[in-house]
Amino acid sequence: MSDLEKQDLKNKKVIVRVDLNVPLDDNDNVTDTTRILACKETIDLILEKGGTCILISHLGRPKGKENKFSLKKIVDTVSRVLNQPIFFYQDCIGQGAQEAISKLDQGSVILMENLRFYQEETLGDRVFAKSLSELGDIYVNDAFGTCHREHASTAVIAEYFKNKKFAGKLLQKELKAINQIANDGKKPVLAILGGAKVSSKLSILYNLIRNVDKIIIGGGMAYTFIKAKGGQIGNSLVENELITNAREILGLAQKLDKQIMLTDLDLKITKNDLKKFTFYLNVLFLLNKDFHTQGKLKIHS
Numbered sequence: 001m002s003d004l005e006k007q008d009l010k011n012k013k014v015i016v017r018v019d020l021n022v023p024l025d026d027n028d029n030v031t032d033t034t035r036i037l038a039c040k041e042t043i044d045l046i047l048e049k050g051g052t053c054i055l056i057s058h059l060g061r062p063k064g065k066e067n068k069f070s071l072k073k074i075v076d077t078v079s080r081v082l083n084q085p086i087f088f089y090q091d092c093i094g095q096g097a098q099e100a101i102s103k104l105d106q107g108s109v110i111l112m113e114n115l116r117f118y119q120e121e122t123l124g125d126r127v128f129a130k131s132l133s134e135l136g137d138i139y140v141n142d143a144f145g146t147c148h149r150e151h152a153s154t155a156v157i158a159e160y161f162k163n164k165k166f167a168g169k170l171l172q173k174e175l176k177a178i179n180q181i182a183n184d185g186k187k188p189v190l191a192i193l194g195g196a197k198v199s200s201k202l203s204i205l206y207n208l209i210r211n212v213d214k215i216i217i218g219g220g221m222a223y224t225f226i227k228a229k230g231g232q233i234g235n236s237l238v239e240n241e242l243i244t245n246a247r248e249i250l251g252l253a254q255k256l257d258k259q260i261m262l263t264d265l266d267l268k269i270t271k272n273d274l275k276k277f278t279f280y281l282n283v284l285f286l287l288n289k290d291f292h293t294q295g296k297l298k299i300h301s
Contacts, residue, residue, distance in 0.1 A: 003166070004045065004046075004140060004172075007049070007138070008049070009049035009050055009051035009138070010049065010051070012051045012137045013051070013052050013054060013135070013137050014046050014051045014052065014053055014054065014138045014139075015054045015056060015135050015136035015138065016039070016042060016046070016055050016056070017057070017140070017141045017142065017147075017157075018039040018057050018143055019039070019142075019146055020059060021035065021058055021059050021145070021146075022035050024074075028073045033077060036074075036078055036082065037081055038144075039082075039142050040081070040082050041169040042140065042168035043055075043082060043084070046140070047109070050107070051106075051107075052104055052106055053110070054101055054136050055109065055110065056115055057111070057114070058116040058121065058153075059071050060114075060116070061116065062114060062116050064117065069116070071111055071113055072090070075088045082109070084109050085108075086110070086111055087100075087108060087109065087110040088110065088111050088112075089113065091112070091113050093118070093131035093132060094131065097112060097135060098134060098135060101135055112135070115132075115151075120152060121151055121152045121153060122149075123152070124151055126152075128152045129157040129159070129160065130160060137164065138161065139158060139161040139165045140165075140166045141154060141158070141168060141171055142167070188213035189213050189214075190212065190213065190214045190215070190216065191214070192216045193208075193215065193216070193221070194217075194218045195219045195220065196219060196220035196221060197220065197221055197239060198221045198224045198225070198242045199239055199242060201221065206249065209249060210256065213258060214259045214260075214261065215253075215258070215259070215260045216260075216261045216262075216263060217262050220236070221239075222262045222263060224238050224240075224243065225250065225260070227243060227246075228243045228246035228247045228250060229262075
């Protein structure tokens, strides 16, 4: 993706894939605005350059159109954090959505409804991606937490923009940070990965194992590796179809003299531990010294 800062965005409608998958309490109040604030720099840049922002995102894991996962619930919070008036439209594709966008004044920001109200989003459906692409002139991906997924709004949509697709400011920063750690960081380098599925992080694992010294795998994805090593996982989440891939990654680690550690509990780190290493999101940790965890941690090595 090219350099967004150098582009002429005046009078352009810019589709921005952001990550507004924020936590909500029982009263639908946003309890952590970190992800909203993270996309502010990109949105401000587009507006300063005369563009109009069309924000697309998901929230939760709805099964069809479920009101409890509507992005309308967070519009006021998004407006407050971004310090911008935010329009909202109750869909993310279609003629109605296009008409709503066409009526916006230059420099406006509109948030479209939850992408995952359509199962085509997570399936990477090309027709759905094409419909999303028709909302604007330029595509910007600033959703670092979801850009590894081959979804319609992250991977497929970019194919419809050729030389008009760009990485947002957040994505640029995180990619630079990861490259610095993996390629130029002090040794040893430890990567910590979490999440439910191995399938969404296969390419990351194959690349990391060649560039870091150790990997700790936690969350639901750890159980696929534990089972691949012959461990007992009971009724825990597992992707049986990826057992072969897991064994291949474990074998590659052994061949390269790298270490993969698997944990089926959360890693608890004290404030003193935080002083001993530099933290980049929830993907990579650069360790300068050994650290100790607070409480019990079950490691499968």
